[in-house]
Amino acid sequence: MAPNSLFAILLRSPWWASFAVAGLIVLVASTLLPAQYVVFGALGAVPITVVGCIAAWRQWNAPNSAQVEQALATALAQPWREFADTLERAWQAGGASVERLNHPHADFCLTQGARTTLVSARRWKAATHGIEPLRQLHAAMQAQGVASGAYIAAQGTVTDAAVEFANAHGLVLLQGPALAQLLRSVR
Template sequence: MKLKMAEKSLFAYLLRSPWWVSILAACGIGLLGKIMFHGDYFSYALTLTLPFVVIAMIVAWRQKDVPSQSRVNDTVEAVIAMSWREFSALMEQAFRRDGFEVRRINGAADFLLTKEGRDSLVCCKRWKAASQGIEPLRALVAAQEAQEAREALYVSVIDLSDKARQFARDNRIALMLAPQLTRLLRLPKKSLPRTPIGTK
């Protein structure tokens, strides 16, 4: 039998919160125990802080590679200002850095990635389009079937509509939105390309 934590429980809330929230809770319990108890009773009260410390460690581990909101905002600001040539070159460099073989293609997808014998199609030409409907995703699915690719990835810094998200889920299309794109590109804060990609 698999136990499931209640979504609205205190520990579930802490697991969704920044790690320092659990540390603050542990400190608060420790301070309260110091005020109310002495001697062995205080030692017992301190043991109540252990679950909160453990949760803080779990959350910190989960969030160690998660970019801050300010860094995400800086990345969005930078890539929206880029031309397609600049953005596509950065994407290609980032994929190669992560160990993919990258081939540019035309049509519904922009890149064919290969790694460990698995092919993936990537569509990112509409990365900053104001509206993100289902049509580009539907075209990507058709291209995936035609190429017999194992996976498909759709890239956008603009959030998708609920219908587009549902279509992506139904068709197993991976979405790379602003937080994931921030981790992939690893741009410095407040950084905009000063020279065209590929020039010295």
């Protein structure tokens, strides 16, 4: 899905925005269309309503800002070994088998079904996350023949160049609410 498509924008928006757009479509259809065609015009609101339901489900299960801050603060207070154990338990709770790697650029190898993902998490406390660790992770992925990778940033900022690199090479940046959701799944 394109990042700026209507559906993508509505998925990132509050759930009620989708229902407001769907209501607007029904209102316009009932106002502008002849009576025999109103139902067909109103059916255009169905996909928007489905997107609203998906957004509501995601937002219902998402941690609030206080929970995100608390989960990230807990992660930052942990030493590496404890943080790695927490990540491992979270991924195992999600159904993945986790292998710890002794690799300078990848810390975990996750396998879930036929999908394998390399994860770099060691720099989770860095103040700024630049492009170099992502390049190293991508090189490790290519060396091991793995198609997907994830980089964990619990604190600090990720540079624009790093975000662009991640998007271009299929790397997932786990930070903020997504990381907090993962860490909270352990409890």
